[in-house]
Amino acid sequence: MxxxxxxxxxxxxxxxxxxxxxxxxxxxxxxxxxxxxxxxxxxxxxxxxxxxxxxxxxxxxxxxxxxxxxxxxxxxxxxxxxxxxxxxxxxxxxxxxxxxxxxxxxxxxxxxxxxxxxxxxxxxxxxxxxxxxxxxxxxxxxxxxxxxxxxxxxxxxxxxxxxxxxxxxxxxxxxxxxxxxxxxxxxxxxxxxxxxxxxxxxxxxxxxxxxxxxxxxxxxxxxxxxxxxxxxxxxxxxxxxxxxxxxxxxxxxxxxxxxxxxxxxxxxxxxxxxxxxxxxxxxxxxRGRKAMLVSVEDESGPSDAGKLLDGEGGRQGGVVLQGSNLRKQFSGVTAIKDFSIALKRGQITGLLGPNGAGKTTAFNLLTGFLKPTDGVITLNGRSIADRKPHELVSAGVARSFQDLRLFTNMTVIENVIVALPDQSGRRWPNLFLHPARIRAEERANAARAMEILRFVELENKAHETAADLSYAEEKLLVVARLLATGAEVLLFDEPMSGLDQTTLADIFPVLRRLAEHGKVVCIIEHNLDVIKELCDEVYFLDEGRTMAVGTPDALMNDPELAERYFK
CATH class of the missing domain: 1.10.3470 (ABC transporter involved in vitamin B12 uptake, BtuC)
Known part of the structure; x- marks a missing residue:
């Protein structure tokens, strides 16, 4: 024995x-x-x-x-x-x-x-x-x-x-x-x-x-x-x-x-x-329900956007995120030079330009994934150039990626819950010091995540793995995950690329509602119809610098820009 x-x-x-x-x-x-x-x-x-x-x-x-x-x-x-x-x-x-x-x-x-x-x-x-x-x-x-x-x-x-x-x-x-x-x-x-x-x-x-x-x-x-x-x-x-x-x-x-x-x-x-x-x-x-800490109710119902979006009550104007004279250099190659942008509350701003113009690099600078070689970035008047990406999310700036980067092996609702801010359970000692509080927060976060999924009409997909979604549903999940961060400034990198007109018609109202409820929205987009339909103001970039700023109609009627890009 x-x-x-x-x-x-x-x-x-x-x-x-x-x-x-x-x-x-x-x-x-x-x-x-x-x-x-x-x-x-x-x-x-x-x-x-x-x-x-x-x-x-x-x-x-x-x-x-x-x-x-x-x-x-x-x-x-x-x-x-x-x-x-x-x-x-x-x-x-x-x-x-x-x-x-x-x-x-x-x-x-x-x-x-x-x-x-x-x-x-x-x-x-x-x-x-x-x-x-x-x-x-x-x-x-x-x-x-x-x-x-x-x-x-x-x-x-x-x-x-x-x-x-x-x-x-x-x-x-x-x-x-x-x-x-x-x-x-x-x-x-x-x-x-x-x-x-x-x-x-x-x-x-x-x-x-x-x-x-x-x-x-x-x-x-x-x-x-x-x-x-x-x-x-x-x-x-x-x-x-x-x-x-x-x-x-x-x-x-x-x-x-x-x-x-x-x-x-x-x-x-x-x-x-x-x-x-x-x-x-x-x-x-x-995976799925087995990976969840608490059970999640699936009952659907109308989403109260006003309650869900904790923005500025629809107030328009007022610069929230601003980049001034930004420059980014990589080993002698200048990707961004003398780029300035001002993103305003309650507006949808477009970032337009040919491939290689520096649009994604500009997003990386504004969200802390790259540090500017020169220039100033401010959020509500305070410099944020030295902040790390996760710190900027907490401060109020969140972004998506051109290649989506969903957590594909996690469920739809987990993709949303993981983005919710102020979770005590992210600090592991709290799991053992305050277990009851953590479980209560989890129940509240699960309920909020379902509310966000209803807002983008994905509540019926809550327990499906993100990898099983259609491309259009993946785009909506990107919006939901960004909204879950609670950030005031939302930067979308080509959110409409690869979508047909029917799907675009479903996503347009979601982005408009974000702006209407006080969110600052900026999108990188190549589709001119999307720019005309959604954007209040457009920045045209080429060769890493701002060529023009104005309304979509004004830029598209500019002879020089029409020669460079629109034709």
Whole structure:
């Protein structure tokens, strides 16, 4: 029986590791190769504190968690500020450095000899040394880690992680703080790995560098892929199979001289068969209603636009967002030069010009995705040139993208809810400090999201995956998501491109209502009929500068512009 208890303990340790790695890779999309190093940090911290300093449980585990979380966050910070492949390089470097430190800092880690004689747990005077007793401790730790991670991913914070995984720029454009979410997730994942490491040290009563090589990271990654990326139950299934399968194969009668090799082949064939049948893993990521934290009512009803739109009550005029003498230079190439624009409340402004004129670059400058080389950008008279995109959304400026960038693997209503501002649950400590408040906010946000979907007439698609929408419905979802941000200034990059006249007739009233209720609307558009139908004022750009400003009719009747663009 002790053998079975031992296998069960190993399952618990790998279950915690797989849950923590799935949080990082499956839910966030950040691929790192340092998980075994973080596992090692947890194990060695506990071993050193318990052996050399006599630190008791749970102080040793708390210290392991804190050390792993801090080290991982400090190491990840420079990589996360750039792009994903840098994280792979930095995490691999962390793996190598940690093992080298363990091998060479002999006065602390005992080098290649490892640390033996780690004290076992004690409860009410009983030493927890046998596998059956330790299994109780391991199961409690696994249950706690599972509950913690489950609460994390089934929350506004977890929804933000999935949005970030699908498209970082779109996540920023709805107000998500990407750097905060990445650092938090990386540190939490490391902390959970350290829990497993601390248990490892106490259970085996020995830690050595051979237990924490990069092969261990690959082994845990295989568990995540087998069980299902983005599914915590799948993590446990993957861990159970890969821990138990090699042991079960030992009971297959084989010739002694080739038994090990044949078992390895059988092991590989079983894994290949499972992944061929279920390439997405045994338990795929939950979607639709299963991914929602609270239930959402589907009943439809008339949308009260006046109540929904918290603008300026239809007031016209008054400059809200202004760019003055903007210039943007890329390595000697000037994309924008001497560009000025003033967006007014209650008006629809058009940005017109040939391809390559600098229209999207202008949007990127106004929304913080690019910093101007020169010039001033103000929102309600205050400079915003140094603000990050998610900060500008909170301040009142939101934008869409020419290629839509919806969160296609999330439902329609989730695409809207993730954009709603002031969600306490986006700060993960609040999930555990104020759970009742978070659930109440979720119910209110779900109701508001349904109201927004009714406004754009997508309420019947609320629980469909965004990838299943028609192109026209995707355009309406872009409008809904932008409206959900609560921003005063809404910038649409070619919202009407590729739509037929019937669909245009459905979308025109939506944009007009936004302006009528005090929103500042600016659109990039090539379709002159759309410009004439919608826009109160038009800026014509060419070669990165403003050629003319005026009403649609005035610009289209300008002989020079007609020669350049309209004919």
């Amino acid at each position: 002790e053998y079975i208890y031992h296998i069960a303990v190993l399952f618990c340790l790998y279950g915690i590791l797989t849950i923590s790695f799935n949080l990082l890779v499956g839910f966030t999309g950040m691929f790192a190769l340092s998980h075994a190093a973080l596992y090692a940090i947890g194990a060695y911290t506990t071993a050193i504190l318990a052996t050399d300093f006599g630190i008791p449980f749970p102080l040793d585990m708390i210290a392991s968690v804190l050390v792993a979380a801090v080290i991982s966050a400090v190491i990840a910070l420079p990589a996360l500020r750039v792009t994903g492949h840098y994280l792979v390089i930095v995490s691999l470097a962390l793996q190598i450095i940690v093992l080298q430190v363990i091998l060479n800092w002999k006065s602390l880690t005992r080098g290649s000899d490892g640390i033996s004689g780690v004290p076992s747990y004690n409860a009410f005077g009983f030493a927890i040394t046998s596998p059956d007793r330790f299994l109780i401790v391991a199961l409690i730790a696994l249950a706690a880690c599972y509950w913690f991670t489950h609460r994390l991913v089934r929350s506004p914070f977890g929804r933000g992680l999935r949005a970030m995984r699908e498209n970082e720029s779109a996540a920023q454009a709805v107000g998500l703080n990407i750097l905060y979410m990445k650092l938090s997730t990386f540190a939490i994942s490391a902390a959970l790995a350290a829990v497993a490491g601390s248990l490892f040290a106490r259970y085996f009563r020995y830690v050595g560098v051979d237990s924490f090589t990069i092969n261990e990271t690959i082994y845990v990654l295989a568990m995540v892929i087998l069980g299902g990326m983005g599914n915590l139950r799948g993590s446990l299934v993957g861990a159970a199979i890969l821990v138990a399968l090699p042991e079960l194969l030992k009971f297959v009668p084989l010739p002694v001289d080739i038994a090990d090799k044949i078992r390895l082949i059988l092991y590989g064939l079983v894994l290949m068969l499972i992944l061929l049948v279920r390439p997405q893993g045994l338990l795929p990521e939950p």
